[in-house]
Amino acid sequence: MTELLRAAMREHAADVDHEPTDVATIVAAGRRRVRGRRIAAGVAAAAATGIVAAGVAVLAPSGGDTPVATGGIDFSTLEPSWAVGEVIHYGRDTIEADEPVRSYVLSARGAVYADATGTVRLTTGAGDRTVGRVDPDAAILRADRGGDMAAWVDVSADAPALAVLDTSTGRLVRRVPVSMPAAGPSDNEFEEVLVFAVDGDAVLWLDDDGVSLLDVATGEATVLDPGGDRWSIAGARAGVVLHDGLVLTADRPEGEGGDRLFVSKVSELASGDYALVVRPTTIETYASYGALDPTGERVTLEDEDAYTVFSTSTGAQVAGALDLPGFSVGYDWLADDRTVVMSLPEVGEDSDASRIDIVVCTVPESVCTTYAEGVVGFNGDDSSGFALPIGEFLD
């Protein structure tokens, strides 16, 4: 009954040229995504889908913001944030950092940023303090948005270490040696050390021993997944962990592919006994990054580059604005059930026409309003100057 349809599709499909696939390009993009968060590679991804040209160009900052008064900013009041060059925007305040910001994160006490050389500084709006150094090629930083702790893999000394900073005091409170992958002719993107998330006193990170959890208060570290290649963590907050591919149940003895995320509790994972996580919530998504709300009950994901919000209790989508432009990614939460979204409303090679807006959306109503218009623009030849508080630089 369907032979005609089959034949029609075969004829149609035969129109496609048999071009060789560029494996190197795929591998390069895959490596970037394994190591980092998709939002950080968002421009390249958007370019790949024809949404934008490529590259980020610094434009004149939007007007209306005011330099912060001496004495600093109250980072515990949640405000939209982004950075352009050395200027970190926090709500309607701006902070002049000592150096252009390559990547940064926010705690309840301040902003921790890395510059192009990898130098890590803490700023509270009342001056910067150098606190460490990261690999500038990755510049990965993590922090507890609602707490005091920030963490990164510090390369200041000969031996890299997991460094934990108390942003309320500006002091390093933990420095934990990490197991580096053995040198050798391999192609394993997991053979590196990185911090996934900081949640209260829990720091989740990956080294050659696998995925581990550090209790900052006690200094005790627990290896959660010795086969760390099966597991990466997309976010953690308020005791809720969003992760992929964990070995979970007897009837699923091998890790799943990256087409879903699981929701677990930090307290469950810390036992090291995955069998305790029997029926985790599952969220169908390819997202590698999720920004959890302050309660951990909802997460905004960069689900195929579109703004979405999911419940971590049910796995169901609870918000998402289809009227937003093609490339719109939620990256932070404010109080009162609002999310902060990076949005590209215009598309084209002309950076004057293609500019990023910062948008605030209500959940679950999905009513979105522009908070800051045209904070940065795109053209085809530059990829510096713009950063979001996700702890990675943007391609």
Added chain:
Amino acid sequence: MARRDPTAFEAFVQGRSPALRRTAYLLVGERGLAEDLLQEALVKTYVAWPRLRDTGAAEAYTRKAVVTTAISWWRRKGWSERPTAEFVEPAPSGATEADAAVTRAWLREALDSLAPRQRAAVVLRFYDDLSVAEVAAVLGCSEGTVKSQVHDAMNRLRTTLGPDARATWDREVAVG
């Protein structure tokens, strides 16, 4: 830690890309977009590669990535069901091979007019020859939903035919 085998991944890409590219093309109807779609799906496969047990699992994974990504792109780009502009009639009447050729050409256009999930269900079921259960796994829905999607798609394809083309379709159906 487990090792990623670059040779195996490259062999998978080179070996399976042609078929996956054709599926992608049927889903999106544009060569450039199909290439982008395939590349995106292969990047996702690369990320998941250590967790995929064998080539069969990898192909299923990539196919699912192609389909779900296509549906997402449709949604994001504001894709909506496109009406078929006018009925297409095969001619001359009675020339069955000519009828069939014209109807096949029309079907290719009509396929583009289907709603995204219907189109995906039809491509997976009748081009990729997946079982209903396999299509359900790819689309992340029940087998009943797949049957419904396919049924609705077939009805839509048929009802937008002109009388003569519909007769050709029905003859094919009767033969099939």
